Amino acid sequence: MQDRLDHLERDLSMLQRQVYRGSAPQTASAGSTAVDAELRMDRLEAQMRELTGRVEDAVNGVDQLRRRLEQINSDIDLR
Secondary structure, three states: OHHHHHHHHHHHHHHHHHHHHOOOOOOOOHHHHHHHHHHHHHHHHHHHHHHHHHHHHHHHHHHHHHHHHHHHHHHHHHO
């Protein structure tokens, strides 16, 4: 998952450099580049939402396990 995030960050940095410099890849027209950038941003945002959801699910699972372990420990202490 960390590799995917690193890759997304590199892609986003490259895209930002192209947009803020006003440069475009040499083989693409300006309109096509803008559309490609928008599509790429949409994909990146969707991937980030998916990864955020996965992280939240993992955190919730860890919290549930922590509560369960605390309950088990408390039950053992009472015996």
